Amino acid sequence: MSERTTGTAIAGLGMTEMGKVYGKTATQFAVEAITAAAADAGLSLADIDGLLVNPGVKNDTDLRLQSSLQMRDTRLLATIQGFGSSAGQMVQYASMAIEAGMADVVACVYADAPLKEGKRSSDAYPGQARAMVGTASLPFAAGLKAAPERYAVAARRHMETYGTTSEQLGAVAVAARQWATMNPMAQMREPMTLEDHHASRMIADPLRLLDCCLVSNGAVAIIVTSADRAAGLKQPPVHVWGWGQAHPGYVQHRDSEFGLVTGAAKSGPDALKMAGIGIDEVDLRQLYDCFTFTTLVTLEDYGFCAKGEGGEFVASGALAPGGSHPTNTGGGELSSFYMWGMTPLSEAIIQARGQGGERQVDRHDVVMVSGNGGVLDFHSTLILSPHQKGR
Amino acid sequence: MALAAVIRDDHSAPFFEASAEGRLLLRYSPSQDTWSDPAALVCATTQADDLQWREAAGTGHLVSWTIKPGRRRDDVVTPDTVIGIVELDEGPWLTLQFPDAAQADLAVGRAVRVGFIQPEDSEHLPVGYLA
The missing domain is CATH 3.40.47.10 (Thiolase/Chalcone synthase)
Incomplete structure (x- = not known):
């Protein structure tokens, strides 16, 4: 591992209402969370030049979230899918990009809306949907x-x-x-x-x-930036x-x-x-x-x-x-x-x-x-x- | 819970041809003398790419399991479903439904024999029986 200079920090946190919250798409939740995270840090959306998007099981949002946020000239943009390990991965990739000079302020977001009104939670994740074709399907066919x-x-x-x-x-x-x-x-x-x-x-x-x-609808976003920049922002920095x-x-x-x-x-x-x-x-x-x-x-x-x-x-x-x-x-x-x-x-x-x-x-x-x-x-x-x- | 129907593709055609005859095929690497599970594309232990189908003994032992509780809906009772991981004598693991197993009989290391059941509109699928 190479020697790091000042390091990075988490400067903003945005959380939507979560749980049985209906009527919003994953993208709408994501925009709400990122907006809140930027405000939490004392930044504006225009300060964000990197965006990492982790869609949940429903896979209802992706890097096109950039358009929903009206972001322009984004320097780092990707959909990250490491399932439950994604949040930690996003902080890591954001930190490396910031330390490499690729981006200054990176928003990382998870958003999902699997719950539907009137449906049970168990219907939200009915199991991996795949055609029962070939030997790879045998574990699924077995139950x-x-x-x-x-x-x-x-x-x-x-x-x-x-x-x-x-x-x-x-x-x-x-x-x-x-x-x-x-x-x-x-x-x-x-x-x-x-x-x-x-x-x-x-x-x-x-x-x-x-x-x-549990099963929840909602989104959480964080803002990652350099430790130096985080020190001058609104919230106490959380150093990585x-x-x-x-x-x-x-x-x-x-x-x-x-x-x-x-x-x-x-x-x-x-x-x-x-x-x-x-x-x-x-x-x-x-x-x-x-x-x-x-x-x-x-x-x-x-x-x-x-x-x-x-x-x-x-x-x-x-x-x-x-x-x-x-x-x-x-x-x-x-x-x-x-x-x-x-x-x-x-x-x-x-x-x-x-x-x-x-x-x-x-x-x-x-x-x-x-x-x-x-x-x-x-x-x-x-x-x-x-x-x-x-x- | 009944076994779900599975249809063949090009890769699995030999496997299901054999399963219809009550024979279990696994993937085998002649260069490494190693066995892999039926879905393997390269060897599970050496990543060798010369896998071919070879008949296995069809015996192994129980590694772990779960039991999905049965349900009663509209007077229709679905029995408990026992699903286990079986380590075959050749080394590969198979996930199998155990149609006849009782919870009290399940134990790590219990000998297992592979059999075959054909669900409706499906190929013959492997299942486990406690030996």
């Missing part, structure tokens, strides 16, 4: 279609290998809900118990309804200290670590090395939690506990308010809202700035953010801080 059953197979393997239990997965959900009760933007703010988790209906054994994330990506490439073959080890095991240490810190120096964790199991296995792979001990770790109350390892302090995708990697990233920015209100964590000098896409296939990591690196 492994949507995300819950695919993650269920991963979770079951972890449970059988390490003794992880449904109760331990439930502890992840309960901790997330405890945080969500303090987040005005969270979709699910009613208190929840382990008993509620166990009583929720089975979606795909071993995953129950309360092991699964380090990053990593790791995409394990699980092959359908003997020795595959699917369900046991994820890309976090490589991406996390790479990001920490770039940041020049150790895992013990991380104050806060904002982890991609499409399912409770994802949180648990990411904690193991980042090194917050030993491999196979994630169940005991989360059941200890470490993640919850007052716990030793505050995690997903906005309620995460499980209880707050589902904006892919922008869910953990937005909460990381809020906490790093010290703007978490009732849920603000005292120690917020170093925040670790994960993004996870596919079925544990794609991973990105960010290390963020309110302090400039090395100062």
Whole structure:
């Protein structure tokens, strides 16, 4: 990794209303979020000369968002699709472009509108639509279609290998809900118990309804710029200290670590090395939690506990308010809202700035953010801080 | 949940010709003496590009599984669906539906035999049976 000069920082955050918000397209949500992010930073849309667009599962928006924003002479423009790892990837590509002098102010946005009024959430993501043609279709034909059953197979393997239990997965959900009760933007703010988790209906054994994330309409945008420029803007800068990506490439073959080890095991240490810190120096964790199991296995792979001990770790109350390892302090995708990697990233920015209100964590000098896409296939990591690196 | 119908393409035609005869084919690299799953375009372990179809034993063991609960709608009861990852003796993994498996019988390492079922308007598809 080459020596970086002043580095980059996140200077703006824009979040639309999220959840069961109808009547807007993904593009309309995206424009609203970017406009809000620019205003949050104290910039105008005309200051933005780079745009990275991450459409969600519905794939309803793309780099043509430039036209919707009436942007001209854009110097960096792309659709980014790394599924749940996209938000972290966008910050990385934006930072590299800024440091290379390719752009000065880059807006990164995720937007999706899968929920339709009068339709159930489960209809929003009916599983990967593909023609059942050829041998590549065999897993789908067998019934492994949507995300819950695919993650269920991963979770079951972890449970059988390490003794992880449904109760331990439930502890992840309960901790997330405890945080969500303090987040005005969270979709699910009613208190929840382990008993509620166990009583929720089975979606795909071993995953129950309360092991699964929400489905949300909305958008989140951020503004990335140089640390020097961010220092003169409206909000406290959130500095980008380090990053990593790791995409394990699980092959359908003997020795595959699917369900046991994820890309976090490589991406996390790479990001920490770039940041020049150790895992013990991380104050806060904002982890991609499409399912409770994802949180648990990411904690193991980042090194917050030993491999196979994630169940005991989360059941200890470490993640919850007052716990030793505050995690997903906005309620995460499980209880707050589902904006892919922008869910953990937005909460990381809020906490790093010290703007978490009732849920603000005292120690917020170093925040670790994960993004996870596919079925544990794609991973990105960010290390963020309110302090400039090395100062 | 019933198996969904699958139709063949050029790549899969030999696989489904064999499945109709109750034989399981996998992709095999003669230069590397390695086996890959039926959808592989290059070798899963060496990325060799000389894959060809070769008959496998059709036996393996259970790696992991999920159970999708059955549902009752308008007095029509859909049974639970067991879907498992099977590691074949040759090495490749197959994701298979287990038509007869009970939850209590599922365990990592359980021996599995591959059989075939033909859904309506479909090729014969592989399924798993606990041995």
